[in-house]
Amino acid sequence: MNNTININNLDKTYFIGDIKIPALRNINLSIESGEFVAIMGYSGSGKSTLMNIIGCLDKPDKGNYLLDGSDTTNMKKNEYAKIRNEKIGFVFQGFNLLPKANAVENVELPLLYNRSGITSENIRKKSVAALERVGLGDRLDHTPVQLSGGQQQRVAIARALVNSPAILLADEPTGNLDSKTTIDVFQLFQELNEQGLTIILVTHERDFARYSKRIVELRDGRIMKDKLVTDRRYAKSDLLLLDKNNEENDL
Amino acid sequence: MKFSRLLKVAFISIIRVKLRSLLTTLGIIIGTASVIIMVGVGQGAQSNIEKQIQSLGSNLIIIAPGSSKSGGVRGGHGSFNRFTMTDVENIQEQSINLGAISPVLARFFQVIGGGNNWNTQVFGVSEQYPLIREWKVETGNFFGEREIAGRAKVAVLGKETAEELFGNSNPVGEQIRIKNIPFKIIGVLEEKGQSMTGRSNDDLILIPISSMLYRLSGSRYISFIFASAKSVENIDQAQNEVIKIMRKSHNINPGQDDDFMVQNQTEITEAATETSQVMTLLLGAVAGVSLLVGGIGIMNIMYVSVTERTREIGIRLSVGAREQDILLQFLLEAMTLSIIGGVFGILFSILTIYLLNEFSNLTAVINPLIIIIAVLFSAFVGIFFGFYPAKKAAELDPIIALRHE
DSSP: OOEEEEEEEEEEEEEETTEEEEEEEEEEEEEETTOEEEEEOOTTSSHHHHHHHHTTSSOOSEEEEEETTEEOTTOOHHHHHHHHHHTEEEEOTTOOOOTTSOHHHHHHHHHHTOOSOOOHHHHHHHHHHHHHHTTOTTOTTOOGGGSOHHHHHHHHHHHHHTTOOSEEEEESTTTTSOHHHHHHHHHHHHHHHHTTOEEEEEESOHHHHTTSSEEEEEETTEEEEEEEOSSOOOHHHHHHHHHHHHHHHHO | OOHHHHHHHHHHHHHHTHHHHHHHHHHHHHHHHHHHHHHHHHHHHHHHHHHHHHHTOTTEEEEEEOOOEETTEEOOTTSSOOEEHHHHHHHHHHOSSEEEEEEEEEEEEEEEETTEEEEEEEEEEOTTHHHHHTOOEEEEOOOOHHHHHTTOOEEEEOHHHHHHHHTTSOOTTOEEEETTEEEEEEEEEOOOOBOTTSOBSSSEEEEEHHHIIIIIIOSSEESEEEEEESSSTTHHHHHHHHHHHHHHHTTOOTTSOOSEEEEEHHHHHHHHHHHHHHHHHHHHHHHHHHHHHHHHHHHHHHHHHHHHTHHHHHHHHHTTOOHHHHHHHHHHHHHHHHHHHHHHHHHHHHHHHHHHHHHSSOOOOOOHHHHHHHHHHHHHHHHHHHHHHHHHHHTOOHHHHHHOO
16 A cells, blocks of 8 residues: 555534534545645535645544555544644645744744754755745745745745655645746646655646646535546646736737 | 754744733733842841840840739730839849849920920939940939939930920030929930830930929839849849749739739840731732732733734644644743743842942842742743643644634
8 A cells, every 4th residue: 555645434524513514424535645636626515624634633533544654543632743744744825934934934843843853953954955945045034024925835835845744735825826926836836746746735726726637526525526637737838828928918 | 842942932932022022021020029129128127126126235124014903804014003113122122133223204294494395205214224225424424323312303315305405505504394393404315316116215304213203293103114134144034033023022923914014125126026027028928919910911911922823823733833832832931931020020129129228228138038939939920820821822723723814
């Protein structure tokens, strides 16, 4: 079993007062290492719940979930924290950077909570390397307010990557970005995926889902479709096209 | 997270909200400083009182009327004033441990002299009184046995009384009139300053006890008997001796209460020390309350901080912080605030105590024990009041915390 993610017969139910809200019903999902999967669905479809469970922020009620070979079903809170620290990199819609810390301090954060005894020097080295990888090597000491939205999201991606996680979980990562920066971010994702990183993208826009390789569609807590992308978009060519259009408009 | 890294995170968080941190620590600064200053002032007062009592003459014994008891009805102290000159004579004849002895009967009179009048306390005493009190005559002489025996109309004035009546001129040889009876001034006492009770020891007139009894008060009773033990070492023996003589001459059967009280300076010292200790404790307690209020201030600010930084906590949790990491971070923040406050409080109090001693009449002492207690207490305040907000932060659900606006 060399799947990165293995989910079997997973159920999750919420209670609001006495009302039972089944968020996920009988989910079976396997994701292999190196995949680029988009989880799609309207709001209320259960995609956020699924993402929280995959990201070890939440626990399933029934069924089991194996991440990178370890069964997370009966783990304690601290073990969850360890998994989040070592195996998962989060990228959020709202970037979720510490507003008063600069770029490199933000990227360092997961390493500070790492329990492998990494030295402060190595923490700094790794963080700078991660920022260079997302193209922000020259913005190390900029705080979030001094960065554009796209740059902030790159810092968040660098933070997600700094601990070499098994998967990168991106929850509507371009929701707060304009179309040009959106494509920029997807280009970075496609690049990272080509380098072997497993990426799970949660989105409700089919256009963006087409940047991935496989789309899993949720509706009312169930997986409705699970198909490979046939009309895949490539961010690099989209960017070229965009530049060309802009030039024509300028003329 | 490593402790040193947590400490750094806590420091950075404190420095990022400078003004708020300053205002929060201010509560602890004031609290700690007031504890140290108040206790210092209290203990300063205590040592002052002790010094003053020592200066009264440490071998002084005061015999005062006690409570009477007739037919089971007990009066309060002084309810039955029955000292007479006989008591004084008895003690004088029978004691072997007493040096000097003097009856004391004091009355307030409007005194006329030198073209002025002045209301002051007139003491009828024996010639041995200055020996007992260790008072010295500045000009002129004190009266002697001859004047006592002859009920002489002579008076010795306190420095202040002399100035009030005669200004700067030498009053020795002049006359004053007490209750319309002329008295010749034969001496003026040296300046002595305030007594423990706050009354001036310089505003008084001393006259022979016999003159007081037969010419002024018109009664045969005296208020107190002052005596001095021959040495400080046998003051207890002297005291017991006085009790024995008094019981015998008052015909008090074994088992019955004394109808008088004998006090020596150690007892007065103890009583006064106890009083000022209570005062110190009280001052310390009031100051302690302000430290407590400072602690509540920290708790308040930590709560606000946790709410404001809910998203930050969510971020930290999502990148792998454990509950105890968050708990420790916020606890360390609260503790750092209170310890910084404590340290500045100590510096501030040392400065204040120095200024008080230098520029005011108050004496305050710096007590190292109190400083240690204050530091420990401020650290405790940090832990105690920081714990609940920190726990609240640590137990946040990361999903909810991340969505917090």
